[in-house]
Amino acid sequence: MEHILRPIYQERASDLNTQGVLLIEKLEKSFHITDTFDAVLLMIVKESNQPIFIKHYQYKDKKAALHIVTESQLREWLLLGSNRKIVDWLFNGKILFDRNEYLEKLKMELRDFPFYGRKIKMGMEFSKLIRRYTDGKAFYEKKQYLDAYNHIIHSLHHLARLAVIEQGFQPEITVWSQVKQIDPEIYKLYEELVKSEEALDKRIELLFIASEFLINSRAKTCSEHIVGIMKEKEEWTFQELQEHELLNHYGVDLGVLLEYLIERGLINTILAETKGPSLFHRYYTISKNFNKSIDHSKLYWYIIKRRC
Known part of the structure; x- marks a missing residue:
């Protein structure tokens, strides 16, 4: 449909405000893209x-959509992972217009995936993982x-997306295809949950125990972003953490992540007296144990036992 849509993008490409234009065409087995x-x-x-800004078009029996997004909105999607299709569009779309190689440079940046970008994405993905795991365990109990x-x-x-990010790749829509190659152990857990013929409660029990190891083994690495920010000063209130420009993206998951890190001994609480008897203000600080190694010796012992 490129020749049909050419008048639409050519008109806008002449505007100096336009950085680039991509064409993404429907594939027979990937129409959801x-x-x-x-x-x-x-x-x-x-x-x-x-x-x-989104506009829809019709040409005979064909339909097309125009998506106009600002650079800041695009960056937000890439940072938060809130638009899963955008990575696929950027990597696989056909470049129709590229001012000063903007799109080529962006694609190169995504392939290189800067380490800081990985750290913040890992932190946010980990916080979502902790939220789901914690809530799920409460329902199980x-x-x-x-x-x-x-x-x-x-x-x-979330664990699968985290494994992909850890290896320096951007999670795509087909994240399970990615993780099957990158981390077969996580893929195997997914298969165990959805394909096993065991009773549902037994499958869930197995997954919670296996997931606990996988989560705990990533705790230090995935908390490096929040800990790095907390090094800016000695003590923090929760409100100060929540309002920090690089932590406000964590949203409602920040609190549960903080409590998990306290439980793991990576962050400590400091209590300060209030005017009320036995009532204390709560402050947060980095634990001295953060740089110590964590024992992961119980690797899949439960799964191995179940398989024997």
């Missing part, structure tokens, strides 16, 4: 009053197995 549209034009602009199953599935998905 374009949200069932036959083609998507992704146009990136420097700035706009609307960070996202209440014997609410279907709700527990839903949360453990989501926690495995």
Whole structure:
């Protein structure tokens, strides 16, 4: 459909505000990539009053969509992982217009995946993982197995994305295809959960124990972002952490991540007296144990026992 859509993007490409234009066409087995549209034009602009502008077109029996996004919105999607399709679009889309090689440089940046970018993405993905794992375990202990199953599935998905990020890649829509090659152990856990013929409660029990090891083994690495920020000063209130410009992306998951790190001994609490009897203010500081190694000797002992 490129020749049909050419008048649309050529008109806008002449605007100095336009950085680049990509064409993403529907593939027979991957129609979900374009949200069932036959083609998507992704146009990136420097700035706009609307960070996202979408327009739909029809040509005979074909339909197309124009997505105009600002650079800042694009960066936010890439940082937060809140638009899973955007990475696929950037990597696989056909470049129709590229001002000063903006798109080529962006694609190179994504392939290189700067270490700092990995650290913040790992921290946010880890916080989501902790949230899902914690909530799922609470449902499991209440014997609410279907709700527990839903949360453990989501926690495995966050674990898979985390494994991909750790290896320096951007998580794509087909994250399980990626993780099957990158971390077969996590892929095996996913198969155990969805394909096993064991009773649901037994499958969930197995996954919680296995996931606990996988989570704990990543605790230090995935908390380097928040700990690095906490080094800026000795003590923090929760509100100060929440309002920090690089931590506010964690959203509602920041609190549960903080409590997990306290439980693991990586962050300490400091209590300060208030005017009320036996009531204390709570402050947070980095633990001296953070640089010590964590014992991971219980590697999959439960799974091995179950298989014997």
